[in-house]
Amino acid sequence: MDGHKTSYCYFDLGCKVIYNTHFFKDVSKAIQLAPKYVDLVSTLEKRPIICTPIDANNEKDYLKNLTRAIEWSSDLAEFRLDFLNEINDESIYKIISKSKLPLIVTNRNKENGGRFSAGEELRLSLLSSAVMAKPAFVDIELSTDGKDRSHIINLARENKVGIICSYHDFNKTPTPKEIYEIFRKISETTADLAKLVFTPQNNRDFRTILEANDSLKYEDTAYTLFGMGKKGQNTRLISLLLGSCLAYCSLDDTKNGLYQISVEQMRSFFERIEKRGWRSIREKRQDILTLTMSEFNDYNDHPLTSIEKLTA
16 A cells, blocks of 8 residues: 555554554644644644743733743743633633734643642633634643543534643553553544653653654654653653654753753754754654664663764
8 A cells, every 4th residue: 555554563462553654644634723823734744843831820921931932933832721820711812812822722630730729610611711712722631521521622623723632640651552552542532632741760661652652653643752750851852753743842941840851952953853854864763763772771861862873
């Protein structure tokens, strides 16, 4: 079959599957966004995109920090409703309508690493209001009640808002089989993009995250998959070379335990990759896996010289 190949999936599930070998999915068909976000879709067809979560508890500070993200050429920003001190339909609409960057809107409860504690009904009501304001994407957690999650997804479809379904594990990295099962469940929600974030504790976990990236890129649902914490920091870079399509950065060097990479550093990394071309680098995925594993085992702190070798 032209453009496809038959292979066994990495996760050793015993099933033979047809894999699409294109490095960049036809996102213009897979992700139906409002016309004003056409440039974002075009970018996604060429390379991963950079998202900068904005940590601000009021409209003034949010828009101020958003300007800094724009200055560093972030492609979009994350609007965390749960960060706001005063949150209502009006404040949500003001920020989304005034934003000069496309936004991913989410409202995390404490169980998912967020700050919202006023109850699930209100959390989802506010998220629904945000969807009605037509951001670029809404992020809804896989752990959300199925009926409530479907409501948000259907509302997003009606408003041509892209859908991210996310899963975070703040304690560990699941086994390869478990990662695939989480991904499969997200795909079944009909979300446009799966976000899977784990916490690697050792070299094996690091390797699992990278190899999962290399395998999931053959699936139909776009995704981003990386690790949190010190051990996971470099997966935020390497995963983008193996299939992940969304990079989450901080405005500054973060000390919040997530070990996010600053948007300035990420943009510099992107510029180096773009000199060689994303497709050219991704075609060397086996070299990336081999070099990074060897380097990680030798140095343990993983200084990323292997990527320098590939981009030289």
